[in-house]
Amino acid sequence: MIIVKDLHKKFENNHVLRGVNYHVHQGEKIVVIGPSGSGKSTFLRCMNLLEVPTSGEIWFDGVNITDPKTDIDKVREHMGMVFQNFNLFNNLTIMNNITLAPVKLKLMNKEEACENALKLLERVGLSEKADAYPSQLSGGQKQRVAIVRSLAMNPRVMLFDEPTSALDPEMVGEVLDVMKGLAESGMTMVVVTHEMGFAREVGTKVLFMDEGVIMEENTPQEFFNHPKSPRLQEFLSKVL
């Protein structure tokens, strides 16, 4: 579904991604872990071109999205993204946060979008917050709304960029629960996270990134119980 070929990304003199190759298949839940500065967030942000790669190719559903001629806005309609800092639209109510894109992009009319939004809010237990503003919500609630906002576009894949890193500890669970439910529904997911429990439980593949490359890739079982590279062994001994 997503094919990444020899991806490189440089910021000024900082060579963040040094040749990443990967193939995400439909229905997979890929969990990416690694130390900070390893390039895992950049890798994820390249997938929907929030970061423009320096070189390399990314294909999504048979379309080369790194080709400048590709209409990236059209591609992004099918790729949801959830951010570390939620990034809910501060000037809009929760309802309008969710319905803005589907309505403006003419995928639904206003009533359909509202109905769909309420259904999704119900799923994450936040239907009574529809008319609230983001500033009135807790971090965990904001992130659940952010997930709903992405889902409202009926994406084919969801990208998560450290979705629980900015949350108070007691709110991490409620967000992970929503993500687990989403995984069970069959959504294709790529998740950058530090939540090892989530990686073990939900991931179909776990990737370890360091120094701008994918150092190790395996099923969660093998990944956590029999890490091969010394670098991963060292990393796991620190975080587990």
Next chain:
Amino acid sequence: MQAWFEKSAKMFEAAFITGDRWKLYLNGLGVTLEIAFFAAILGMIIGTLLAFMKLSSRRNGKKTILAVIANIYIDIIRGTPSVLQLMIMWFIIFANSKNGVIVAILSFGINSGAYVAEIVRAGILAVDNGQMEAGRSLGLSKAQTMIHIIIPQAVKNVLPPIGNEFIVLLKETAIVGYVSLTDLTRAANQIASRTYEAFMPLIGAAVIYFIVIKILTILLAKFERRLRKSDNR
């Protein structure tokens, strides 16, 4: 004491009553407000345009031609005194024009635009970049995200410094006397030289400016409070 009082009353009469002189202040104030009002609108339009020109960027991150033009405009306008700009407009560029008020509006509008540009740009940049990224990640275009997400938030950021700019602009119009327009300041000055008594006309004009700006300040504060309400904080 009584002598002082009588003298003041006479001065007041000479400055405001005799020959219906109060009408001169009023006419002057009318000119001041007319120039300031339309120059403020023109300045907002030019400033917003310049701000977006400056914020335009190419895919490789280099400056666009539009950004370069905006930079040159802002540099020139901010780098020269506004009274000189006004005189250049009046005596050189529109030397044949008979409508001084319109030339003054143009001149002040062009001047104000350079300052408004920086205010608007700062207001837009103050909106967290994550808002743009979230909009783009949903498939909205840059323009759509700007219109529905960024600009509504930027307006709130921009309001206090814009109010400040309006106040500066209103007072700055006092220099139109240089191109022989009779605004409030010049009217007061003319009366002072006719009555050989500067105190009453000049203090009177100062009080009028003060009152007008106080009213403007109150209106801006009200408007700001109304916008903040939608924050629901």
